[in-house]
Amino acid sequence: MKIALLDNGSLEPAAHRGLRAAAAALTAKTGLPVEAVSWRHSDRIPAGELDGAPARTLVPWLRARLREGEREFVFVPFFISAKGAIASSVRAELEALRRPGGGFAYAFTAGLAPAEESLAEIVAARVRETAAARGLSRPAVIVVDHGGPARASAALRDAVTAAVRARLGEAVAGVVAASMESPAGAAFAFNQPLLAGQLGAPGFNHGDVVIAPLFLAPGRHAGAGGDLEGIARAAEASGTGLRCHFTPLVGSHPLAIARLAGSLRALVPNPDVL
Numbered sequence: 001m002k003i004a005l006l007d008n009g010s011l012e013p014a015a016h017r018g019l020r021a022a023a024a025a026l027t028a029k030t031g032l033p034v035e036a037v038s039w040r041h042s043d044r045i046p047a048g049e050l051d052g053a054p055a056r057t058l059v060p061w062l063r064a065r066l067r068e069g070e071r072e073f074v075f076v077p078f079f080i081s082a083k084g085a086i087a088s089s090v091r092a093e094l095e096a097l098r099r100p101g102g103g104f105a106y107a108f109t110a111g112l113a114p115a116e117e118s119l120a121e122i123v124a125a126r127v128r129e130t131a132a133a134r135g136l137s138r139p140a141v142i143v144v145d146h147g148g149p150a151r152a153s154a155a156l157r158d159a160v161t162a163a164v165r166a167r168l169g170e171a172v173a174g175v176v177a178a179s180m181e182s183p184a185g186a187a188f189a190f191n192q193p194l195l196a197g198q199l200g201a202p203g204f205n206h207g208d209v210v211i212a213p214l215f216l217a218p219g220r221h222a223g224a225g226g227d228l229e230g231i232a233r234a235a236e237a238s239g240t241g242l243r244c245h246f247t248p249l250v251g252s253h254p255l256a257i258a259r260l261a262g263s264l265r266a267l268v269p270n271p272d273v274l
Contacts, residue, residue: 002035002070003268005260007078008086009038009057010219013049016042018217019078022251022260026076029261032268034076037061039090058090062097062104071104076264077111078251080119080145080214081153088150110263115156118259119250120163123212126247127168130210134245139208140173142198144228146214146221147179147191154179154190157214164212172210174203180221180228195228199235199242206241216251223249 005023010016016038023036035056042055062073079087094106112118127141143164145157161177168175178198182191195211198204211232215222222228232244250256 001072001074001268002065003032003074003076003264004035004037004058004061005076005078006037006039006058006090007217009041009055010217011041011044012219013045014223015217015219016045016050016055018249018251022078022217022257025257026261026264029257030264032264034264035061039086039093058093059097062094066104073104073106074109074264074268075106076109076260078216078260079111080216080250081115081150081156107267109260109267112256112259113263116159116163118255119156119160119214120167122250122253122255123160123164123214123247124167125253125255126250127164127172127210127212130245130247131171134208136208136210136245138171138173139210139245140204141168141175141210141212142178142195142204143175143212143214144178144180144195147182147194149183149188151190160214176204180231196231196235199232199244200238204242205235205238208243208245210245210247212247213249215249216256217249 005019005026007019019038020036023034026034037056037058039058043057045055047054077087081087098104123143131139143157143161145153157177161175165175176198178193178195179191180195182188182194199209211228213222213228218226220226229246236242236244
């Protein structure tokens with residue numbers, strides 16, 4: 001049996017380094033060997049930017065393991081939403097690979113489940129940490145996800161935001177949800193409001209605003225120099241006295257690793273089976 005911590009993939013070295021760090025933490029916590037594998041994209045990162053070790057992507061990694069005789073695989077989803085568009089695409093790709101001759105079995109752990117509870121606890125903790133570190137008094141809070149075509153992802157974002165609001169209570173001025181971007185059209189209105197628009201709304205367009213990204217690892221969108229930061233800095237430049245403060249990302253929080261480890265142990269309780 002082979003176990004892989006699986007993310008969407010990115011062209012940003014920091015994203016794959018984050019995946020590797022999380023896989024190593026999972027291995028240490030469970031005693032099970034966990035490999036870092038991306039669905040797509042990451043194999044285009046120059047190996048020199050990853051300490052000389054090329055990133056592995058799902059299809060080539062899986063085919064190589066099959067040539068070695070492996071026939072059982074466990075995937076730990078490193079996704080915010082296990083029911084989102086990316087997770088569905090990964091499963092469809094695995095089925096397409098298995099269809100010609102069968103010959104291998106796979107299973108997914110529950111990942112961060114219960115996702116709403118896990119994410120809300122992590123985000124609330126991140127907001128408290130950031131407010132304390134910056135000396136902020138009752139800041140406004142925006143919980144922001146990527147935004148996309150899956151209504152389930154937006155529903156999870158909204159549920160997490162409501163749970164964060166309940167946890168933080170009077171310690172903050174307000175908590176709202178937003179997305180970084182959205183496909184065009186009324187059919188995807190569930191992604192609204194977008195972060196850029198929310199940073200222009202009353203109560204969020206001036207003073208201290210804490211932005212809590214629902215992202216597991218840094219990359220093109222989240223982290224230093226990412227798209228989210230660019231949106232925030234543009235809003236600050238409007239001259240309304242807005243000051244944006246970003247929380248650390250979700251995936252590096254100890255509770256994220258603990259929940260991923262728990263779901264892996266539930267599926268593979270005995271290291272000796274490997």
